[in-house]
Amino acid sequence: MGEEDIKIRKVENSAARQATFSKRRRSLFKKAHELAVLCDVPVGLVVFSESRKLYEYSSSSTVRDIFSKYDEHPKAEKHFGTTDVARPETEISEGSNLIRNLRGEDIEDIEAIVQSGHCREYELMEQITQLxxxxxNLSEENKQLKHEIGGLNSQKMVEGIQRMEDDESFDVSLRLGYV
Structure with missing residues (x-):
């Protein structure tokens, strides 16, 4: 019972693609850790998600230190063409900014985002209060209309009874069920 080979192609469903990314990313990080432990070598791994979120793993020091060693290595460009292919500067700077945000170094940006969220929340609360x-007001108006309709119905009943009483040929006691 051998495992079937999986055809490697893009997963079209975005939810399934995200689930696949999460599972495979965890497996990749686990393998990187195993390689570092079993072979006693420094391993650095950087992964960017489709939404540009940064995930990184470093076995010894920091990922930046490992990439510095890579840049200093004389044969580094022969493996991947150029260092820009292996580590695009824009992605690294975006990842660094994200790390700074997570560490709280750029707290003003986060506060601005939170403040805008609070403004939206305040607007929604105002709308709820108005509604x-x-x-x-509509409930009170409804009660008032029901009361007026009830009064009109009572008045029509009284008028009908008075008409019946005025009509001498009509026996009220039969109409009201007294006999």
């Missing part, structure tokens, strides 16, 4: 007041 609740509208519901209360």
């Amino acid at each position: 609740q007041a509208k519901v209360k």
Whole structure:
């Protein structure tokens, strides 16, 4: 019972693609850790998600130190063509900015995002309050209309009874069920 070979191609469904990315990323990091432990070598791994989120693994020091060793190595360009292919500067700078944000070094940006979220929340709360007041006013108006309709119905009943009483040929006791 051998495992079937999986055809490697892009996963079209975005939810399935995200799940596949998460599982395979974990497996890749696990393999990197195993390589570092079993062979006692420094391993650095950087992965960017489709949404440009940075994931990194370093077995010894930091990923930046490992990439510095890579840049200093005389044969580095022969393996990947250029260092830019192996490590695009824009992705590294974006990853560094993300790390700074997570560490709280660029807290002003985060505070601005939170503040904008609070503004939206405040606007929604205001709308809810206005709608609740509208519901209360409509309920009161509904009660008032029901009361007026009830009064009109009672008045029509009284008028009908008076007409019957005025009509001498009509026996009220039969109509009201007294006999």
